[in-house]
Amino acid sequence: YILRGWIEDRSADEARGLDRAGWATALTDPAVGTALEAVHDEPGRAWTVEELGARGGLSRSAFARRFTALVGMPPLTYLTWWRMTSAGRLLLSGDAPLSAVAQQVGYVSEFAFAKAFKREYGIAPGRYRRVENARAAS
Template sequence: MDVLSDAIAAMRTGRPHSSRTVRFAPWGIRFPASEGAGFHVVLQGTAWLLPPAAAGGDVAPAPVRLGPGDVVLLTHGIGYGLADHPDSPLTDAVPLPDGSWPTPPDRGPVDAEETLLLCGAYQLNRTRPHPLLAELPPYVHIPARVGAHPRLRAAVELLGAELAEPLPGSDAIVPALLDTLLLSLLRTWWLAERADRSTGWSAALADPAVAAALRALHGDPAHPWTVEELGALGGLSRAAFARRFTTLVGRPPLAYLTWWRMTTAGRLLRADDLPLRAVAQRSGYSSEFAFAKAFKREYGTAPGRYRAAS
């Protein structure tokens, strides 16, 4: 898997939810804090996002107007609001038992302004967030522009069509389209951001030498990588590569490798019934004892207990 796909897979849990809904002015919804990430697409009409404050901030940013075709992703599970107008009162959104949001009836007052929305939510495991996602802003807003982001627009149109008219196979198609939309959203944002950033994951994925090393680490985390070997993939000396990787990624190459191996091990323990020896081998450890020791140092508990508690 590539790095972005791997980062999403490491955090994604459960089944994503989505709905296509009509709102009639006045309306306002307050979404509570959650472990997941939510998105909204304005298909028709307008809406206002009442954004969450940044981490550690006391004051939320100014409301953001969303026009037809605009897409917004709420990334960190912080509470936020969505309304027809910034001054409209907000009603708390209460999720259904399966984690989805109830759909209001498609009716409203005569001549009321109508807004058609495509909304969804992803469940994420935030106990071990990938730094690639952790550096995202509180929300990602991608305005509609004629001819821009064709792949993202195609994912939105396909998802909207499936929700508007479910057909045989929709139960399998919709979750796949939701994952496609999430990856398309994030890729669109990073491609726009990387030109303006000299450090961080946007810059790391744009740097040929660091990106080649990350692809190698994610492609085969069990391989006994050396810094010299990783640097050679991008044509750099050991020292030059180590400096560049540490500056952009935020930790030295082998420290990141160890972190990713343990993240991979945690995902395998949660999702599969593989024997511990097999999990150890896929995580780069030939000894089950050495793996258990490293895992306990990283997670504070033994692999077996971690699996039982997941």
């Protein structure tokens, strides 16, 4: 699942300037790879940098530096990106209400989720679902 998501998002990430070589290294790094796996498995969890670092045996600051160096963005920025990527997939794979999608990716408030989604994709989540489903149907 992680690798498939990585491949699907490659072109969008390249447009954003994300470094794929660093990403591959990050997946094999004991500390960062463990954190990435945890975030990918539970995007809705209220992760902290301290908790993610502890999973890999690093302090909060050492983990944040290492994560940023390998992934190309700070841990919580990545977490938000992953949540929005996951939300995009959820929106297209079913008809769950926006509130349910928001909750699955870690947002208590549908409003906060919609705001974060629009910041990432430039479009409201409900509209994204309609536009992308119409595009897929044509």
